[in-house]
Each structure stands twice: as structure tokens, then as C-alpha cells.
Amino acid sequence: MxxxxxxxxxxxxxxxxxxxxxxxxxxxxxxxxxxxxxxxxxxxxxxxxxxxxxxxxxxxxxxxxxxxxxxxxxxxxxxxPTLYPPHLRGVCRIFAHWADTTLFWAAMAYNLQPRGAAQAFAKAPPELAKAFMEDRKAMRVNMTQLRPPDATSALRSYLRRIANMVEEHDFLFGAEPCVADFATYHGLWYTRRQVPVMADIFNATPSILEWMSRLEAIGHAAxxxxxxxxxxxxxxxxxxxxxxxxxxxxxxxxxxxxxxxxxxxxxxxxxxxxxxxxxxxxxxxxxxxxxxxxxxxxxxxxxxxxxxxxxxxxxx
The missing domain is CATH 3.40.30.110 (Glutaredoxin)
Known part of the structure; x- marks a missing residue:
């Protein structure tokens, strides 16, 4: 360096x-x-x-x-420690891409429905909340955004599948985190830490909260x-x-x-x-x-x- x-x-x-x-x-x-x-x-x-x-x-x-x-x-x-374990190099990259796209957009459409958006911007002036929503609308030109009910259904299904993985291991693919864990985590982190009023969706999958706590404990370095x-x-x-x-x-x-x-x-x-x-x-x-x-x-x-x-x- x-x-x-x-x-x-x-x-x-x-x-x-x-x-x-x-x-x-x-x-x-x-x-x-x-x-x-x-x-x-x-x-x-x-x-x-x-x-x-x-x-x-x-x-x-x-x-x-x-x-x-x-x-x-x-x-x-x-x-x-590696983000790309040699025996998982392909699968962890593919999983991370899915998590950064399909999973993330389902999570955020769920997170920022009115109840979540109200908490996310509770301490911000109304003009900031409006500016944020208008800004993100402009960034989503030509994108199809899930409606909240559809996002909720999709996210519940994804959470069950992720829970099946972390019930078997400390992390998605084994005893150590890889790039797939970090990509899967961040949209769910927003649910848990930025709009906790929406975090009841995790009630059916407590193993995901345990997995998230293990990742959160890593911290951000200096x-x-x-x-x-x-x-x-x-x-x-x-x-x-x-x-x-x-x-x-x-x-x-x-x-x-x-x-x-x-x-x-x-x-x-x-x-x-x-x-x-x-x-x-x-x-x-x-x-x-x-x-x-x-x-x-x-x-x-x-x-x-x-x-x-x-x-x-x-x-x-």
C-alpha cells in the first residue's frame, strides 16, 4: 500500500x-x-x-x-482473511450478485413502505424526506419496483431460504464469512438497524438474527x-x-x-x-x-x- x-x-x-x-x-x-x-x-x-x-x-x-x-x-x-474461499469462489460470487440485486431490492421495497419510511426520516425535516424519495425515484428510471405486498412476500421466502443455510453453519457457506455474507447482510441491516419498526419480519427466522449479530460483531476497523x-x-x-x-x-x-x-x-x-x-x-x-x-x-x-x-x- x-x-x-x-x-x-x-x-x-x-x-x-x-x-x-x-x-x-x-x-x-x-x-x-x-x-x-x-x-x-x-x-x-x-x-x-x-x-x-x-x-x-x-x-x-x-x-x-x-x-x-x-x-x-x-x-x-x-x-x-479471504472473501473468496478457493472451493467456493464461483458460488459465493454468484450468490453475492443475487444478494446485491434481487434480495436487496426486495428488502428495500419492504423497508421503505410508509411505516418504514416514516421511521427512517422521523428526525429529518420533511423537505429532506421528500428530496430523498424524489432522488431515488430519478435513480430508478426504467427499473421495475416491487409493490410493498409483493416485496414482503418475496422477502419472507428469501429469509426462510437464508435461514436454512445459517442454521447449518455460523455463516452462509461455513465457519467463516465470505463475500456472500456481506452482500446478503446489508439490506437486512437496514431493516434491523435503520427501520426497526419493520424488523418483525425476522420473527419467523431467529437464526438470521443470530447470523447478523455474528457479522455485526466484526465491526468497521479503525x-x-x-x-x-x-x-x-x-x-x-x-x-x-x-x-x-x-x-x-x-x-x-x-x-x-x-x-x-x-x-x-x-x-x-x-x-x-x-x-x-x-x-x-x-x-x-x-x-x-x-x-x-x-x-x-x-x-x-x-x-x-x-x-x-x-x-x-x-x-x-
């Missing part, structure tokens, strides 16, 4: 909780930058170029977007606060690492689009928060894309995205 791990997040963000726990699992110290939960986010966009979901990870002049990619980065920084302005100054004073020598170890070019390296491109999330990031394509490997972009405040940065869940297009 030649630079600090800087996590841009906010306290009630479920996906941020996923990464905070992974940092705790690996006992990695980190810098904490709080970002706004809703737009505008000028300091975020200065670093990412458009991507605005929380969290993202900064290491000097390199910006890593999406928690799936951040987990890969943290695994490279500190391989043990963190120190950092302002967003200081994070931008760090980026401006750092050279991004060349493709292949950063914290994403695969570097071989994989061309599935007919777009050569050096092209001007955009990378956009497939479904949620579909603001594009534009830049020069400097890496397109089997696992990720990397864009070089310049910002008046942050200077030259490389912004990295996973392939899965993101769309690459030639700019213009």
Missing part, C-alpha cells in the same frame, strides 16, 4: 455498511469521507465524473466504483475522518496508477465491443443511477473497465468499474 484507503459513504447507506464491514473483516484502517445522500454532489462528481452511488473507494488518484469491484480491491490489498475537499486535494496531488499496476491485477485487454483502448467512451450503470461517466478507455479486462479523465479540481484520475452491471459505449 502506497496510499490510504478513502471510503466515500454516508452512515445510513446499506451498500456502505457492506464495505465498512469488509474493512473490519480485513482489519484495514481507512479514511472516512461523508457524502450527501442526495444530489447535488459536486465533490463526488469531481472525482467520479458522473457516478453518484455510495460508496466508492479512493486510493490516491484511483477511484473504484461499485461494491463488487471494491471487494476485489480490498482482497488484493489484504488477501487474508477509521479517521477526512473532508471531501481534502480527498479531492489528495487526488489532485496523486498520479493514478497505470493499468495493470493498480489494485486491479488483471490487465489483459478483452475486446467485446470493437472499441480500442484510447477511445473516448462512456460507462453507465445498467439500471440504478444511470448517470454516465465519460473518459478515455485505458483498460478493458475480463473483470473491469478503467477510464482516464481530467477534472479542474481533482486533476487527472482513473475511474474503475466492474464489467458486470455496467454498459460501455463509444462517446458521442
Amino acid at each position: 502506497t496510499a490510504d484507503l478513502i471510503l466515500h459513504h454516508y452512515p445510513s447507506s446499506p451498500f456502505s455498511e457492506k464495505i465498512r464491514l469488509v474493512l473490519g473483516h480485513k482489519k484495514l484502517p481507512w479514511k472516512s469521507v461523508h457524502v450527501p445522500p442526495v444530489m447535488p454532489k459536486p465533490d463526488v462528481v469531481a472525482l467520479t465524473g458522473g457516478y453518484r452511488r455510495a460508496p466508492f473507494l479512493q486510493v490516491g488518484g484511483d477511484i473504484y466504483c461499485d461494491t463488487a469491484l471494491i471487494c476485489d480491491v480490498l482482497e488484493h490489498v489484504r488477501p487474508e 477509521s479517521t475522518k477526512l473532508s471531501s475537499a481534502d480527498a479531492i486535494t489528495i487526488a489532485a496531488g496523486s498520479d493514478p496508477q497505470p493499468a495493470g499496476s493498480n489494485l486491479l491485477v488483471d490487465s489483459a485487454f478483452q475486446d467485446d465491443h470493437g472499441i480500442p483502448l484510447g477511445s473516448r467512451v462512456t460507462v453507465t450503470p445498467e439500471s440504478f443511477g444511470t448517470e454516465p461517466t465519460e473518459g478515455e478507455l485505458v483498460a478493458a479486462t475480463r473483470t473491469h473497465y478503467s477510464l482516464r479523465r481530467a477534472d479542474a479540481r481533482a486533476g487527472l484520475v482513473h475511474v474503475h468499474f466492474p464489467r458486470i452491471g455496467y454498459v460501455l459505449r463509444a462517446a458521442g
